[in-house]
Amino acid sequence: MSSYLYAVLLFLMIFSSINAGEKICPGYGYILLPENCTSTCSKENDTCSPDLKCCFRVEEPCGYHCIVPKDNEPKPGICPVSLSSAQYMKWYLCDGHECDVDNDCKRADKCCYNACGMPLCIAPKYFRRELT
Structure with a gap:
């Protein structure tokens, strides 16, 4: 395996461990944002209680609000760098x-x-030591 591939794999492992335990706002993909949204918090200055996070909602009332975020507990393996459509x-x-x-x-x-930057559920790649 080339040193470039090792470097990419090492970066992905470090990146996923840095984000482990981080609270994540729900995403919506490409959407047409509703008009006349009102916010009760600011993403730049999150004043929500410790168990909540300031996240954008498309549901009524739309805008930034303090909501229960998702826990980011990574599963074993790493995301593939590329896959063919087959x-x-x-x-x-x-x-x-x-x-x-x-x-x-x-x-x-x-x-x-x-390939388009959209989050999808994909079977991960594993290192040999993770399988034992």
């Missing part, structure tokens, strides 16, 4: 949004970004 039909789907965190995905699938 391996995974949704790899080039540019208007999908299946997940925000790994726990949104069934079984061992992880929440990974596809």
